[in-house]
Amino acid sequence: MEKTVNQKAWFLVLPVLILVAFSAVIPLMTVVNYAFQDTFGNNQFFWAGLDWFDELLHSDRMWDALGRQIVFSAIILAIEIPLGIFVALNMPKKGFWASFCLVLMSLPLLIPWNVVGTIWQIFGRVDIGLLGYTLDKLGISYNYTQDFYAAWITVIVMDVWHWTSLVALLAYAGLQSIPDAYYQAAKIDQASRWKVFRYIELPKMMGVLMIAILLRFMDSFMIYTEPFVVTGGGPGNATTFLSIDLVKMALGQFDLGPAAAFSLMYFLVILLISWVFYTVMTNLDKRES
Numbered sequence: 187m188e189k190t191v192n193q194k195a196w197f198l199v200l201p202v203l204i205l206v207a208f209s210a211v212i213p214l215m216t217v218v219n220y221a222f223q224d225t226f227g228n229n230q231f232f233w234a235g236l237d238w239f240d241e242l243l244h245s246d247r248m249w250d251a252l253g254r255q256i257v258f259s260a261i262i263l264a265i266e267i268p269l270g271i272f273v274a275l276n277m278p279k280k281g282f283w284a285s286f287c288l289v290l291m292s293l294p295l296l297i298p299w300n301v302v303g304t305i306w307q308i309f310g311r312v313d314i315g316l317l318g319y320t321l322d323k324l325g326i327s328y329n330y331t332q333d334f335y336a337a338w339i340t341v342i343v344m345d346v347w348h349w350t351s352l353v354a355l356l357a358y359a360g361l362q363s364i365p366d367a368y369y370q371a372a373k374i375d376q377a378s379r380w381k382v383f384r385y386i387e388l389p390k391m392m393g394v395l396m397i398a399i400l401l402r403f404m405d406s407f408m409i410y411t412e413p414f415v416v417t418g419g420g421p422g423n424a425t426t427f428l429s430i431d432l433v434k435m436a437l438g439q440f441d442l443g444p445a446a447a448f449s450l451m452y453f454l455v456i457l458l459i460s461w462v463f464y465t466v467m468t469n470l471d472k473r474e475s
Contacts, residue, residue: 220446238447248448250423251431258342258427259406265346266402267395270353275383277358288358291351303415306344310416330417334424341413341425348412349402356398360391392470400463407456428452 221238223231242248278284310330312318321328330340368386410429419426432452436445
């Protein structure tokens with residue numbers, strides 16, 4: 187007997203497909219159109235081929251922005267992942283204080299990105315900001331609008347403050363899924379705290395940690411609002427990451443062709459690295475199963 191398949195379920199998916207087409211595919215096709223053509227306005231386009239891509243690949247400006255972006259994402263991951271794990275390990279497991287800590291850790295995630303930038307912009311000012319004023323009174327020179335290192339430290343600390351909670355909550359969820367039998371067996375074997383973490387907690391958290399790394403990488407690699415509000419990409423080009431450089435090229439200079447090619451390359455880099463993370467996560471799940 188042949189099994190009948192009901193194809194009417196596709197009608198439930200159709201609205202989602204239409205929404206994705208309008209919100210993602212159609213704008214992407216517009217970017218592709220500009221990436222391979224040039225225009226002088228009035229909807230008059232001229233075929234440019236791969237000229238914009240070749241120009242960008244030989245541009246020191248793009249490579250400098252890419253280098254700054256990679257360094258920033260690497261620093262963010264190196265700080266937030268261990269710090270999030272440490273916070274999760276020290277959070278209460280049950281009771282009122284566990285709920286209180288979960289709510290408290292969620293608060294930074296509820297703040298919009300532009301508000302986060304505004305908070306730290308005011309917080310770091312020497313004249314009215316608590317941080318800037320305190321450091322100035324202690325004799326520490328701190329000016330994120332003029333000093334390279336101060337700008338980088340401000341942007342990094344701001345991102346750590348904003349997003350470490352996400353890593354901590356994911357790690358906490360992984361810890362909560364570990365059965366008590368594992369801890370009881372470790373206690374019987376008189377395993378040290380480090381061995382419990384190394385051989386029980388860390389392997390069981392690995393799945394959610396890969397998700398945390400993937401999310402934090404994508405977000406840090408696409409960061410725009412917070413550093414733009416705080417430093418505007420300065421001082422000089424110190425905090426001009428890829429997204430800020432792309433917006434300056436597209437809107438500030440109105441170079442639509444190079445900006446479109448830049449955005450496609452930007453998209454492909456993120457897609458490639460995300461695919462690598464996804465492959466690692468899939469292989470990890472297969473190994474555990």
